[in-house]
Amino acid sequence: MSVEPTAGTSAWPVPPAGGWTADDLDRLPDLPPHTELIDGSLVFVSPQTLFHSRAVSFFEWHLLSAAPEDVEVVREFTIDVDRQNRPEPDVVVVAEHALQGLKQTRLPAEAVLLAVEVVSPESVTRDRETKPLKYARAGIRHYWRVEMQEDRPVVYVFEREPGTGVYAPAGIFRERLKTDAPFPVDLDLTAITVKRGGARP
Template structure:
């Protein structure tokens, strides 16, 4: 009986000296979907929870009805921070002129008005600490963080304080989110549920 052939060893791309660059995300073959670049390192996304999927879809579609006509709402799209950082917020609101064509796969940070991160267990440190610092450094005016507390969405909102260049907390929202900046929004956060509601419920 012939021995079974050995499974091929996984081949991982070896980073160059100094780490990967933002342009490498477009050139490296076979990267998993939604790979990010943080401080020159590739960050792979873990399997998505239903809460994460529901929350991202909720904000993507709900914000469409609130944004002014000169803004665009896009989900899961990378933004250029610098050569070593190209994160992918879960939802971004960008200036309409940043949308050039259907082939583009990134936005310049200066076009971003609002970045939203939906926190997963494996992304807590990045979403709570690493990414907000980088978003503030490139002067993204607004940042929202969405977390799952007992299967209910809680949204933490932040605005860039121009004198210090850091984010200042502007609110914590549990069931209803009503804000006037960066544009007027009134959201029923209880709609982010595991099961769709029947009409009239």
């Protein structure tokens, strides 16, 4: 049975011909937090798992701890990929010069060094297929995809191949992620899912 909207009931915004643009994301009222723009369509985030929350906090904290002085790490912040795409990676490593003030709402793709996506049940296709394609086309050199397999984290690491402009696999990591790109890190991935009590991730 279909249900017709009644007066006073909030409705989703109706897209214009050709779809929404990156600028519209700042102008549309009452959007849910962390709304993304993918191919001119608004994508709303579903409730997240505890694994997702812990993984995002883990990578934000440890990448920030290892980052050089001219690099910043930002959590859940949109990237200007093109006019119809403004995705929001879970963690972004960006050149510090791209941060323009506390009222800033997006980052230029050309300043992003690494995009990290923690996969949720509803984001599998976007994180495995749609977003990597768009990040690579935008020139983002590094992409990490974090998944949970049998209650354990797995990180798929990709690097953009300059000749083709697409991501090439650079490794699959389960218990430990050690890499020199975009800067040296040595991460104990098992810490994502253990009980930490009051300790910081």
